[in-house]
Amino acid sequence: MSNNLLALLPEIILTVAGVLIMLAEPMIAPGKSRKPLGWLAILGTIGSMGAAVQQHIVTDRAGNLPITAFYGTIQFDNFSVFFHLLIACIVLAVLLASLDYFEGPVSHAGEYFALLCFGATGMMLMTSSVELLLVFIGLEISSITTYILAGFRKGQATASESSLKYFLLGSFATAFTLYGIALAFGATGSTSLAVLAMTLHSSMTPTLALLAVAMMLIGFGFKVSAAPFHVWTPDVYQGAPAPVVALMSTAPKAAVFAVLLRLLFNGAPALRGEWLLLVTILAVASMCIGNLGALAQKDVKRLLAYSSIAHAGYLLVAFTCFQADAVSAACFYTAAYAAMNVGALLVITQLGGFDEHLRSIEDFTGVGLKRPFLTALLGFFLVSMIGIPFTGGFFGKFYVFSAAVHAGHTWLAVVGLLNSGVACFYYIRLLVALYSKPAAQKEVSVGKASPVAAVALIACALGTLALGIAPGKLLNLLQRSAPTLETGPSESELQPAAVPTSAVASITR
Template sequence: MTTSPLLPLTAADLPPLAPELVLVASAFALMILDLFVSEKNKIITHLFSVAALAVVLVMLATGTGGQGEVFHGMFVRDTAADVMKTVIVLLSGLSLVYGWSYMRERRLFQGEIPVLVLFATVGMMILVSAGSLLMVYLGLELLALCSYALVASNRDSGMASEAAMKYIVLGSLASGLLLYGMSLIYGATGSLHLDAIREAIPNSQENMLLVTGAVFMIAGVAFKLGAAPFHMWLPDVYQGAPAPIALFISSAPKLAAFGMAYRLLEMGVGPLSDQLQLLLAGLAALSLVVGNLMAIAQTNLKRMLAYSTVSHIGFLLMGVAGGGTEGYSAAMFYALAYAVMSAASFGAIIALSRAGFEAENINDFKGLSSRNPWMAALVLCIMASLAGIPPFLGFWTKLTVLGAAVQGGLLWLAILGVLAAVVGCFYYLRVIKVMYFDEPVGEPMPRNNDRVLGVVLGVNSLALLFLPLGLNPIMVWCQQAFAHLS
């Protein structure tokens, strides 16, 4: 493959980029459309953004544009990228659907929110298709800058502003670590292209420089994933951001961060995997321990979900540490499933919240089964799946990554994962307990009349119970994405 930046671009470079180009064009069109839409008709911009994501989703599902390497190998569209992009676009659309009634009731819906979501989605799509360090950083910063603005979208909330400032400061630090690691890798190999870096590593005499650069890149990836000890931003951002924004940040970007980890650690510095395995396993173990212990102490549901995210990232990293086709396919399966589960958990908070009342404390769910049995049943499905209770989706994801860890020679980590899963059951089951065994507190919450939200939440939650029935095709899909690693 030719990597010279002096070669001219051709029309053949454009078809694999078709989904990204359509989404960028839609985002710019939406910015212009918003200028002519009055405040009371903002649903037009909302529907336009959802429609744009739906079109891109169809393009990805049908393989429009085909696969290949374009821009001299800087952009790679392969099976792994298409799988992750499909779910990323789906989750971005879900976050907009979940958020409409919530933002409208609180007069928070501004025209820039769907624009930022579209650009953030483009950043994630670039990230999972990156074929060079330059493209990784471009996609990451596009996602990060949009995310910072989204967290601060509630301009009248001091908590949201504080969360956004913490996110920016810590995010900038993580980006600096990542960029420094990339510069060391470039210095040792003389290339920004991931495939050229992979080929140069076995013949390089700069092993210490390579390992140091890889460690700094892992630190940047760990921050974006929310792994301990780089998780400090998660609780404040999840609690301070409006619930639909927290839903978006907790789902699709986690999948994009896994895509970044795969591109950098396997496609880039893959020959160093044996030297980096213990570091990845250590991050996984620390995330499992810290995430579960901190989640137990939380009374705010958003913060509990934030710390539980740290634990789930530990399971995901368990698969990455295992390596190979089995390890990465298991980690992708876990990332896909967790993103769907996280969307459902914040969707339940959105459905139960009203203007002036945020259903974000565990005590707010007391007696929910007697007041709204259907909603209580949906929350039960969500919590049981997050806890990893059979036959829900979360059980099969944990089983898959545990198997990958054992196969990768990390039996001790798999045992720790089993213990962490048992501990994690406690704080998830506590939510179920207060819904079904505690007496209701306060005035009954008025029912949400948004039928679209109700249907989407119902499908999202019940999918956690019924998706395991079609588990084989999903696992085959993930394994095909990494078949070349075997």
């Protein structure tokens, strides 16, 4: 198999699955179940995971060296394989939970399954691209699909508001990203990350290049819900379907964080002193605004929206560290957050159903007495978000904050810990409501999980538990999966001082 075909094989499989779904959907009579189309999307997602595993086998045989294709614009290595598998797992869990969610009230579920496949294609393309224009193409494919999915519950005012607001604000973010890419081309004469790194390393730091990185940070900051570019997040999460929120709060963010790791540590290490300050500001603002904003929320999805802003801040703390620690900490936290956040939102999906009649914290009062299994899972995911030991959330925060301390940013770790303490209040408030006795006169119907949705929920719970109990294997793998370019200086060349090996790795062994 040629490198060109193998490099895009996961994306090709997902694209073919999406096209087949679109061709098959009109052949199904109105009123008939669209569930077979969902199973076709699931098969396509599993196939893309198999292709990503094949990429790992090839890179392992090549001595873990990156393999490029399409004239150096696409590169697959263990770093891209990790994000391919992570995105595929998120999409697979969302598909399993959506099979019955769109059964009955919606006749256009086929488009939903196709859009999930196309969206995953764009996200995966971003993680393996080492050329900024190709990153932009992948970003747009991902964005357009999420714009549509956000307003998928047609006929509801909140859904229309969600989709329109996301589209309008997303257009501004897209403009910032594209202007940043144009300025990078003007500063270096190329949109390749390798050329960008070599040019910045061999010349004086140009103001134009710094402006380019700053504008791209603004565009990508919007996509990951980093403050102060977070204003769209609460309204969009509130109006979008719960399984769509589970997707858009994790998979696109994982893809964008992968791009940021390549851009900042491989493409612009010569500008580290400048972009480090910008990332630090974004991290502190996101943690503080996210957690303080969540305290005043009564709607559960809006609460989780502000929570996602805070978690973006925790993850950005990793970008202030040395490259080896930053990559492994960011990747680990991304995986842990994906498992617990997808799990929590999929539980809400099953409890509330398509109409989502369970919205406020008060609506969830006493749900634990009716659905003990689902409530126990939701409680476990909330505990992980707090950062209680033996959960993925605990070790994710521990590793990020430890890496910050090793890099000399102790104050940043303290800010993160204080914000984690603030977060306990709103997570515990929801936990208390789940197991409180409801008012005698209030009777709210509660949905239950289908067998296939239960598989996805159990998988998320096991993943969250495994990352909290035995994180060593994943950490060791991530420490060998740092993104690299075929050309361009490494951070060690720019920072001659020896970087001590993280003590966290020795703890986990």
